[in-house]
Amino acid sequence: MRKSVPPDRRSVRLAEALGCPDCRRPLPDSLRCPGCGVSGSRNGPQIAFAGFSDEELRQDPLNHLKESAKRRFGPLYPLAISLLSPVYMSGSVRSFLRSFDLDRDLVADLGSGTQRYDPRVICVDGGSYANVDLVADLSRLPLRDGVLSGVTSIAVLEHVPDPDAHIAEMWRVLAPGGRLFCYMPFIVPFHASPDDYQRYTKVGLETRFRNFEVLDVRVGGGPTSGLLWVLQEWLALALSFGSERLYRALVPLMWVLSPLKILDAVMARHPAAPVIASGFVIEARKVGP
Numbered sequence: 001m002r003k004s005v006p007p008d009r010r011s012v013r014l015a016e017a018l019g020c021p022d023c024r025r026p027l028p029d030s031l032r033c034p035g036c037g038v039s040g041s042r043n044g045p046q047i048a049f050a051g052f053s054d055e056e057l058r059q060d061p062l063n064h065l066k067e068s069a070k071r072r073f074g075p076l077y078p079l080a081i082s083l084l085s086p087v088y089m090s091g092s093v094r095s096f097l098r099s100f101d102l103d104r105d106l107v108a109d110l111g112s113g114t115q116r117y118d119p120r121v122i123c124v125d126g127g128s129y130a131n132v133d134l135v136a137d138l139s140r141l142p143l144r145d146g147v148l149s150g151v152t153s154i155a156v157l158e159h160v161p162d163p164d165a166h167i168a169e170m171w172r173v174l175a176p177g178g179r180l181f182c183y184m185p186f187i188v189p190f191h192a193s194p195d196d197y198q199r200y201t202k203v204g205l206e207t208r209f210r211n212f213e214v215l216d217v218r219v220g221g222g223p224t225s226g227l228l229w230v231l232q233e234w235l236a237l238a239l240s241f242g243s244e245r246l247y248r249a250l251v252p253l254m255w256v257l258s259p260l261k262i263l264d265a266v267m268a269r270h271p272a273a274p275v276i277a278s279g280f281v282i283e284a285r286k287v288g289p
């Protein structure tokens, strides 16, 4: 059974883990670094160091809509996406979290968006959504070295220009023996959040985490999901006769095909599924100091 922990306990644990994003010194209550003067701010229980500007989040027209929906619907947004999206993902994030004693082990979800998997997990994001505990640049975390037992990063690294810098930060903030869970798309159309930079094959993802001990790399979103999302975009393109406005209006109508994703409950297990899988999960451990 999941234990509920009052939010102040989470804030206390986060405060103990905070460190200057520049010089790594522990941060006092004032959130101002005694070494280099970098400072953060507080908005209720939320701590902010850096993050996306509203302008960045609104550059892409579709992302602008997504941002409005995230702010309006909060935790209902990821629920709606899991129902409407063409991607069928197994619930393996939760089983990864169950492998920790979250009353003792500090775990952070880097790029949480409006999702909170467990009241004891620290939500970190570039956007200041209501559930986010720490608003920060994920490649420059305001956390001390080795303070985390676990890290999750779900469909985040395609949206950053420098994934290696983000992975190096995961390494730095994890304690030796600490584990990470990362989902990264492969066959997926362009989708800005606030932008979109890359995809990885199974071996490509594994290579990015070569400094870690890789525990498992597997299909996280199956081949039907990969096909459906591309097909939905293709149909909207083909039926909009060169009009971007019509294309945008048609995309949501194509979500009617999304329930076919259930085929991935079987197809994702095919040994050749990685050829057109929608995405991969990697679980890895930090070894050494």
Ligand SMILES: [Zn+2]
Binding pocket: 020, 021, 022, 023, 024, 025, 033, 034, 035, 036, 037, 038
């Ligand atoms: Zn400093």
